[in-house]
Amino acid sequence: MANVIMYGTLSCPYCVRARGLLERKSVEYQWIDVSRDTALFHEMVQLSGGSSVPQIFIEQQSIGGCDEMHALEHQGRLDEMLGLN
Numbered sequence: 329m330a331n332v333i334m335y336g337t338l339s340c341p342y343c344v345r346a347r348g349l350l351e352r353k354s355v356e357y358q359w360i361d362v363s364r365d366t367a368l369f370h371e372m373v374q375l376s377g378g379s380s381v382p383q384i385f386i387e388q389q390s391i392g393g394c395d396e397m398h399a400l401e402h403q404g405r406l407d408e409m410l411g412l413n
Contacts, residue, residue: 330409331387334357334384335360336362337363338363346384353410362381377390384396391409
């Protein structure tokens with residue numbers, strides 16, 4: 329299974345939605361809460377180029393946020409990226 333890291337906040341509805349998709353697929357992921365840690369927020373921005381949450385990485389590749397992850401799911405590409413095939 330792929331290494332998945334998600335930067336986000338607990339109150340963000342897009343983060344909740346993205347986490348829900350991964351959990352429905354039984355994918356383990358590393359959750360990094362950036363809501364109270366500016367150093368982690370800046371790390372997220374530097375790594376992803378994005379300043380909105382969530383920012384999701386699969387095998388150290390930035391895939392963007394919740395909408396992008398759901399687009400990969402609808403295209404039938406997400407399971408392959410996650411190593412679920």
